[in-house]
Amino acid sequence: MIKYIVKGVLLLALISLTGCASLSIEPWVKPYERQNLADPIMSASRHPIANMHVAHVLDGREAARGAESTEGGGCGCN
Amino acid sequence: MLLIKFWRRSLSAAFALVLSMNAHGVTVGQPAPDFTLKNMQGQNINLTEQRGNIILINFWASWCGPCRKEMPVLQALEDKYKDLGVQVWGINVEQENQAGRDFLANLELSFSIFFDETNKLSATYQVEAMPTTVIVDRDGIVRYVYRGFKDGYGKKYAKAIKKLIRE
Amino acid sequence: MVLKVQKVVAVVVTKFNNIQRVRTRFLSVLKLVVTFSLVINLGLTANLSQAAVLGAERLDVLYHSYEGGGMKIDGPAILLRKKATESVVVTAYYYLDSISSASVDVLSTASAYTEERNEGQLGIEYLHDKTIMSFNLRQSDEDDYFAQSLSVNVSQDMFGDLTNLSMGLSYGDNEIRRNGDESFEEESEQYRIRAGINQILTRNLTASLSIEAVADNGYLNNPYRTVRYIDNSIPSGVGYQSEIYPETRNSFATKLSASYYLPYRAALFFHYRYFSDSWEIKSNDVELGYRHPIGESFELELKLRYYQQSEAKFYSDLFPYKNAQNYLARDKELSDFDNMTIGIGITYSLPSSLSYGSSRSEASLQWDYIDFNYDNFRDPMAEGGVGNESLYGFSANVIRAFYSVYF
Numbered sequence: 190m191i192k193y194i195v196k197g198v199l200l201l202a203l204i205s206l207t208g209c210a211s212l213s214i215e216p217w218v219k220p221y222e223r224q225n226l227a228d229p230i231m232s233a234s235r236h237p238i239a240n241m242h243v244a245h246v247l248d249g250r251e252a253a254r255g256a257e258s259t260e261g262g263g264c265g266c267n
Numbered sequence: 268m269l270l271i272k273f274w275r276r277s278l279s280a281a282f283a284l285v286l287s288m289n290a291h292g293v294t295v296g297q298p299a300p301d302f303t304l305k306n307m308q309g310q311n312i313n314l315t316e317q318r319g320n321i322i323l324i325n326f327w328a329s330w331c332g333p334c335r336k337e338m339p340v341l342q343a344l345e346d347k348y349k350d351l352g353v354q355v356w357g358i359n360v361e362q363e364n365q366a367g368r369d370f371l372a373n374l375e376l377s378f379s380i381f382f383d384e385t386n387k388l389s390a391t392y393q394v395e396a397m398p399t400t401v402i403v404d405r406d407g408i409v410r411y412v413y414r415g416f417k418d419g420y421g422k423k424y425a426k427a428i429k430k431l432i433r434e
Numbered sequence: 435m436v437l438k439v440q441k442v443v444a445v446v447v448t449k450f451n452n453i454q455r456v457r458t459r460f461l462s463v464l465k466l467v468v469t470f471s472l473v474i475n476l477g478l479t480a481n482l483s484q485a486a487v488l489g490a491e492r493l494d495v496l497y498h499s500y501e502g503g504g505m506k507i508d509g510p511a512i513l514l515r516k517k518a519t520e521s522v523v524v525t526a527y528y529y530l531d532s533i534s535s536a537s538v539d540v541l542s543t544a545s546a547y548t549e550e551r552n553e554g555q556l557g558i559e560y561l562h563d564k565t566i567m568s569f570n571l572r573q574s575d576e577d578d579y580f581a582q583s584l585s586v587n588v589s590q591d592m593f594g595d596l597t598n599l600s601m602g603l604s605y606g607d608n609e610i611r612r613n614g615d616e617s618f619e620e621e622s623e624q625y626r627i628r629a630g631i632n633q634i635l636t637r638n639l640t641a642s643l644s645i646e647a648v649a650d651n652g653y654l655n656n657p658y659r660t661v662r663y664i665d666n667s668i669p670s671g672v673g674y675q676s677e678i679y680p681e682t683r684n685s686f687a688t689k690l691s692a693s694y695y696l697p698y699r700a701a702l703f704f705h706y707r708y709f710s711d712s713w714e715i716k717s718n719d720v721e722l723g724y725r726h727p728i729g730e731s732f733e734l735e736l737k738l739r740y741y742q743q744s745e746a747k748f749y750s751d752l753f754p755y756k757n758a759q760n761y762l763a764r765d766k767e768l769s770d771f772d773n774m775t776i777g778i779g780i781t782y783s784l785p786s787s788l789s790y791g792s793s794r795s796e797a798s799l800q801w802d803y804i805d806f807n808y809d810n811f812r813d814p815m816a817e818g819g820v821g822n823e824s825l826y827g828f829s830a831n832v833i834r835a836f837y838s839v840y841f
Contacts (some may be wrong), residue, residue: 216594220397221360221389222637225695227330230725230733231640233693233703236781238494238513239800239834241527246500246832250806252743252767253709253717255646255687256628332487395594418520 293392293412299324299403300391304358304381307371312379315407321353321431322403323424326383326394328361329370333416334398338374340421344428345378351432352405356381360389360397400424404431460605460625486591486598488523488561491515494838502804502830504537521562525570527555538826539766542814543660543674551576564591572606578657580609583624598632600644612657622652638695648685655679661764663753664820671820672752678762680748685711701725709743715768717743721775731785735800737777745770751812752821766826769811777802779834793841802832 218226229235244257293299299322303313314322325341327334338357345355355378359367364382371380383389392401396414402424404410411427413420492515499508509530518524530553536546557570566589574581583606590599604626612618630644655677665673689707696702703723710716721739728734746768748761779800789795808826816823 216395216596218596218634218637219386219389219394220595221326221328221386221394222362223397223634224328224330224361224363225638226634226640228695228699228701230699230701230727231693231695233691234489235725236494236798236800236836236838238496238511238527238836238838239779239798241513241529242496242498242511242832242834243802245529246802246804247741250767251717251719251741251773252711252713252715252746253685253687253707253719253741255626255648255685255709256630256644256689256707257646332490 293401293409295409295412297409298407299401299409302388302391304383304388306379306381312381314403317354318407319352319405321348321405321428323353323355323428324358324392324401324403325356326358326360326389326392326397326399328359328397329367330361331397335370337398337416337420338376340416340424341378342374342376343421344424347425348428348432353428353432354379358383358388360386360394362386402427402431404434460603460627486561486564486566486589486595488517488521488559488566489515490840491517491523492838492840494836496834496836499833500830501832503806503828504541505533505535505830507531507533518558521560523559523561525555525557525559527553527557529553531576538813538815538828539659544658549576551579564595565589578611578613580611582607585626596634598630600628600630600632602626602628608652610653610657615657618657620653620657622650622654625649638697639692641690641692644689644691646687648683648687650683651681654681654683655763656765659765661750661753661762662814663756663758665756672814673756675756675762677764678760680713680761683712685709685715699727713768714747715743715745717741731783733781733783735777735779735781737775737779737802739775739777740772741775742772743770745810749810751810764811766808766811770809771807771811772809773804773806775802775804790839791841793839795837795839797837798835800834803829804832805829 225231234240248254299314301313301315303311305311323341323344325337327337329335341355341357344353349355357376357378357380359380359382361367361382362384364384367382392399398416400411400413400416400420401409402411410431413423492513494511494513496511496513497508498511500506509532511529512527514526516524531551532548533551534546534548540546551574553572553574555570555572557568559566559568566587568587568589570585570587572581572583572585583604585602585604587600587602591597592599604624606624606626608622608624610620610622626646626648628644628646630642632640632642634640657676659677660674661677662672662674665671687707687709689705691703691705693704694702701724703725704721706718706720708716708718719739719741721737723738724736726734726736746763748759749763749765749768750758751764751769753759753762777800779798781796781798784795784797786794806828811826812818812821812823813826814823816826818824
């Protein structure tokens with residue numbers, strides 16, 4: 190089951206790359222329009238040490254685990 | 268499903284495709300799109316009127332870390348090559364540019380700064396990374412395009428400029 | 435006798451095979467992840483020179499405090515992020531829990547205790563074009579629990595940097611002991627695999643979907659905790675026996691998140707997560723966050739979170755008699771309950787006159803109030819008679835005070 194998920198993700202990545210090759214999808218938010226998303230207040234990891242503590246407090250008291258942060262958005266620079 | 272079965276083969280196929288991809292954007296070897304913008308001093312400057320000079324056009328924004336790091340590098344190029352017929356132009360792409368102006372106020376930059384608030388120029392120049400640097404030769408032809416900025420790019424810009432000066 | 439030995443051998447061999455199977459699967463997935471990152475890397479080097487950026491260099495020093503449900507835990511934590519080269523960042527983390535516990539579980543079957551837990555992490559992140567690969571080692575140590583884990587993550591920007599795809603694997607190994615029992619030593623292992631996609635939707639909105647599967651095997655319960663059952667042969671009417679958990683636990687979590695930039699310069703965060711596992715626990719949690727800058731130097735953060743879970747299939751607050759089931763649990767963490775968190779935080783950016791060189795620093799204070807309500811866990815110390823005591827509930831105050839330096 191997990192192997193299928195992994196292969197699926199891999200293929201999604203490849204499809205997106207080949208999509209770029211055929212110029213079919215133009216980024217609809219240009220790099221110079223990323224001002225708001227690059228603002229530090231929009232960052233999910235604005236205070237990483239605090240996030241780690243929040244996760245630790247909940248981890249020991251709740252049965253649920255997994256699917257914590259994903260990075261992304263932001264500057265898109267360089 | 269079939270793709271997943273032959274995933275190894277599709278992986279190598281996509282790999283080959285990816286390798287053959289061309290970079291998009293302003294094309295090296297083509298004339299640089301003409302434009303007129305007002306600089307910080309209030310003068311209207313036009314690109315084609317600068318024929319005979321080498322222009323280094325840099326698209327930047329104050330919210331972009333690598334762009335900020337690039338500023339002293341650009342100033343150094345301006346200082347070194349301005350008497351050899353080279354101009355450095357910084358084009359700010361922020362739609363609301365107060366932060367950009369505040370950033371400039373803290374620096375002592377002597378090269379021309381323009382504001383592309385409507386992003387019309389950024390679209391024309393197909394700016395696909397922040398920052399983007401385009402070097403235009405004396406005949407107005409795009410010769411070099413750099414996307415992004417990393418340590419060591421300053422040397423690349425200097426090398427490119429020296430080559431164009433010798434032409 | 436021979437039959438018994440055969441039975442034991444069969445059980446051991448099956449367990450070993452199970453672990454081998456999980457391990458083989460894990461290794462083949464690891465192979466896929468490595469191939470994936472290599473392909474992406476080599477493929478993209480050929481053309482686009484656009485790339486992602488590694489996060490800022492910073493040092494955070496934190497004091498944390500948790501007080502609630504008869505437990506008081508506090509201590510320091512420190513996190514350092516430093517660039518080693520233009521494309522490599524190293525991270526180091528140290529955390530200490532000083533625990534003094536007189537919680538409901540402890541008071542009903544034992545006496546209050548104090549304990550210390552140390553944790554350290556070391557990580558490295560490598561940036562190449564649009565790929566960030568990271569590797570992290572973690573070790574946690576208390577006198578009866580020793581945990582070590584490693585994780586690997588790959589993050590890839592694509593589609594004009596509008597999409598970020600990430601994948602990760604973790605492996606953890608735990609050693610469980612029991613205070614006062616030198617001969618007691620058990621082990622457990624944990625495998626994790628996660629994937630996520632983060633997408634920029636508009637100039638002001640990003641959304642992400644992440645999934646994570648976790649597989650545990652080995653000794654998964656607590657060596658001190660007990661379950662209770664009705665025992666009319668003794669005056670109290672209640673007998674206690676050690677909890678018995680299955681030796682495996684597989685779980686799957688899915689989380690949907692979104693961030694929105696409000697036009698007057700503020701940020702809104704949302705997330706929803708659904709969790710289910712092989713012990714039949716299902717949970718939902720939803721969180722809303724809001725970050726609002728005030729003036730030039732302050733940032734206000736508000737948080738609201740609701741969590742709800744249903745019980746494990748072998749959970750009961752009170753079993754009808756001893757050995758009522760193959761698996762027995764009375765851990766309130768596996769019961770039917772919900773909690774609500776309200777949080778507020780403030781961050782102050784220190785003026786540059788107080789900062790060293792070109793660095794800038796911030797001081798932050800956060801307070802979370804968490805209210806827990808159990809639907810089928812009773813407080814054994816309360817009135818009402820065996821099995822009819824009032825349902826347990828408690829609230830906790832969590833405080834974080836920290837100082838951050840960006841350099």
